[in-house]
Structure formats: structure tokens, C-alpha cells
Amino acid sequence: MSNILNNYCLKNHNTFGINVKAKYFSTFNSMLELKDILKINLHKKEKFFILGSGSNILLTKDFDGFILHNKIEGICIIEDNENDIIVEVGSGVVWHDFVMWSVNQELSGIENLALIPGTVGASPVQNIGAYGMEAKDSITKVHTLEIKNKEVKIFSNKECEFSYRNSIFKKEEEKKFIITKVEFKLSKEHFNRTEYGAIEEELKKLKLKAKPASIAKAVIKIRNRKLPDPKVLGNSGSFFKNPVIKTSEFNVLKKEFPEMIGYTISNSQTKVAAGWLIDNAGLKGYRKADAGVHRNQALVLVNYGNASGTEIINLAKKIQQKIKAQYGIIIEPEVSIL
Ligand SMILES: Cc1cc2nc3c(=O)[nH]c(=O)nc-3n(C[C@H](O)[C@H](O)[C@H](O)COP(=O)(O)OP(=O)(O)OC[C@H]3O[C@@H](n4cnc5c(N)ncnc54)[C@H](O)[C@@H]3O)c2cc1C
Numbered sequence: 001m002s003n004i005l006n007n008y009c010l011k012n013h014n015t016f017g018i019n020v021k022a023k024y025f026s027t028f029n030s031m032l033e034l035k036d037i038l039k040i041n042l043h044k045k046e047k048f049f050i051l052g053s054g055s056n057i058l059l060t061k062d063f064d065g066f067i068l069h070n071k072i073e074g075i076c077i078i079e080d081n082e083n084d085i086i087v088e089v090g091s092g093v094v095w096h097d098f099v100m101w102s103v104n105q106e107l108s109g110i111e112n113l114a115l116i117p118g119t120v121g122a123s124p125v126q127n128i129g130a131y132g133m134e135a136k137d138s139i140t141k142v143h144t145l146e147i148k149n150k151e152v153k154i155f156s157n158k159e160c161e162f163s164y165r166n167s168i169f170k171k172e173e174e175k176k177f178i179i180t181k182v183e184f185k186l187s188k189e190h191f192n193r194t195e196y197g198a199i200e201e202e203l204k205k206l207k208l209k210a211k212p213a214s215i216a217k218a219v220i221k222i223r224n225r226k227l228p229d230p231k232v233l234g235n236s237g238s239f240f241k242n243p244v245i246k247t248s249e250f251n252v253l254k255k256e257f258p259e260m261i262g263y264t265i266s267n268s269q270t271k272v273a274a275g276w277l278i279d280n281a282g283l284k285g286y287r288k289a290d291a292g293v294h295r296n297q298a299l300v301l302v303n304y305g306n307a308s309g310t311e312i313i314n315l316a317k318k319i320q321q322k323i324k325a326q327y328g329i330i331i332e333p334e335v336s337i338l
Helices: 031-039 095-104 172-176 199-206 212-226 247-256 274-280 309-327
Strands: 005-009 021-028 047-051 063-070 075-080 084-090 139-146 151-156 177-187 234-238 244-246 262-264 269-272 291-293 300-303
Touching (some): 031 139, 031 177, 063 177, 199 212, 244 247, 247 262, 247 269, 269 274, 274 309, 291 309, 300 309
Parallel strands (some): 021 063
Antiparallel strands (some): 005 021, 075 084, 084 177, 139 151, 139 177, 244 269, 262 269, 291 300
């Protein structure tokens, strides 16, 4: 029988380091253990939440329900073709370990996503992305267990409805699916996407030729310089998504704010750098008690020690209001708020 813990402390299960408890908490290491836990039917009586590494959540209070913590391991090649391989990965595998596994096999497709915290199972949820790559470009299938009837449902890439930091799994009604494994197609031909961020410059500094392992190495160096380590300073990476606005609106704003950073994403839409909006609004480095905006990365909210989830959320609201007042733009959180 599965071990269900009561009043379980979540401080070490969220990268913000928020000190709250879960009414019920249980870990599953396999599909069998998961089915075993679901037999108890606690998820029917209590609200529930699937937890990976807690690197994309903000806990604002004690969780009055059941947290299922995923630890399903395993990396298995299921197809090996001339140009690529298909690999099936347990949803509890640490994402960065999978990236390292891939580059050590000299495969290409996820190397630019090195050092993103979290689990493989969370990678399709918000379609993680960085340095010009997104998980959706390599994911072929997502295996899930439907909580309601405990049946396996497999989503094709198309059925996942991936978009910028979004997928079908983020929709409220779809939260009934627990991701148990993810299939990826990795290429034997190297993509060498070095045009984003400072990858090219970093490779030159490291005197390395472009290949998956060296790109991952460059990305790790850059990220270690730029982003606060959650083990040292609690945070959840980018707190807000970059807002997408009409290009016509962007052009008007650009006249008033010539330095505003935007990326054209279609004929009519521009993605605005939320970090620039926050920085230019004078909020970079802002701190109230232990909740703050990181002094180098305006998009990253941090816990200097003992901030509560409410203090972080109040700070996020203040930022949202200021951005709306100054630019007329609404910025939405990227993290799940509980
Ligand atoms: C320092 C730092 C840097 C970051 N950089 C990036 C970045 O560059 N790009 C980027 O995209 N993200 C980034 N993130 C955010 C985070 O790393 C990703 O969102 C990651 O995928 C979250 O994984 P997790 O296992 O911690 O998920 P959790 O935080 O545990 O959960 C996130 C969401 O996924 C759901 N979920 C998790 N596992 C499952 C499952 N098995 N089945 C169903 N639902 C599930 C949860 O219910 C929740 O809604 C960063 C975070 C930090 C702290």
C-alpha cells in the first residue's frame, strides 16, 4: 500500500522555498505505484496537484488537498533510424539529466534547453523553451494516465496543442491527466542553433566548435552567470510570460519608448520582452521585506529568505498594475499559482 503523508512540509519541494504544508502527500516511482495510490480514491474527495520539482509554481498557502509527487525514472531508446532516434523518458527524470544523456549520445534537439530545472513530465505542460529551442519541436508523444478512469491516454504532438509556454495540459479541464512518460525524436544530424543569446560568443571564448555537447556547455555557462541558483536564492525562473501584442500597438509604443524590445512573431503580432518593461518601469532590484525583483534579471522574482507566497503574489500584482498603467500592457504569470 502506498505511503500517504499528512501535513507534509513543502519547503524543499518548491524552488521559491516557500514554507507551507500539504494536507496529504504521496510519491510514486512507477505507473504501478501511481495506480495503487489512485485506488485509495483520496483524489476524488480532495483537490489534487501533480508535482514535479516545483520549479514553476508559487505556493501562496498550505495546500488543502492531495499532492502526488512524480518520480518515474527511465530513459529507453525505442527506435533507432538512419537520421534520428525515438526515446521514451520517464516523467520523473530530471530534465537536465536527459539533456546531458542526449548530448553524450551526440544527438541534437534539446541541447539549447540545458540546465532548465524540473522534470521531463513538466516539459510538455508549459512547452519549455530557451535559446531558440522549445520542447514541442522534439516531443512526438505524451503518455498519460487519466485520473477519472485510470486509463492510459496517449497524446500525439498535434493533440498537445503546443504554443508559447502553453499546451493542452495547462487547461484546467485537462489537469485530469498525469503525464507518465514522454517520447522525443532526437536527430543524429546536428542543428547547431547558435544564433540565440550569446551562444556563439561563448563557444569562441571556450574555444569549442558547435556541436550538441559544446552548445549545452555554452548554455550552462551563460545560464549560471545570468540566473540566480534557486538553492541560493529562491525563485521560479521567469515569473511572467512575454506578452504578445498587436504589431500596430507595438509601433505606437515604440515611438514613446524607442528602446522597447519586441520580436515579430507573425504579420500582425509582436512579442514584447517583459523583462524590459519591468526594468524600464524602475522595478529591477525592487524589494519589499523578503520578496523582490532580482537585481540583474527583472523577470525573476526572488525570495530573499522568509517571504511568504502572499508577499510574492502581492509583489507580482504591483508589477502587473505598474506595467498596465505605464504601457497599457497586461503581463500574465508563467508560474502556476496555488
Ligand atoms: C532558475 C530557473 C530557470 C528557469 N528557466 C526556464 C527556461 O529557460 N525556460 C522555461 O520554459 N522554463 C524555465 N523555468 C521554469 C521551470 O523550470 C519549468 O517550467 C519546468 O518544466 C518545471 O518543471 P517541474 O518538474 O519543476 O514542474 P512543477 O513546478 O512541479 O509543475 C509545473 C506544472 O506542471 C504540472 N506537472 C508537473 N509534472 C506533471 C506530470 N507528470 N503530469 C501532469 N502535470 C504535471 C504541475 O501540475 C504544474 O502545473 C525555470 C525555473 C527556474 C527556477
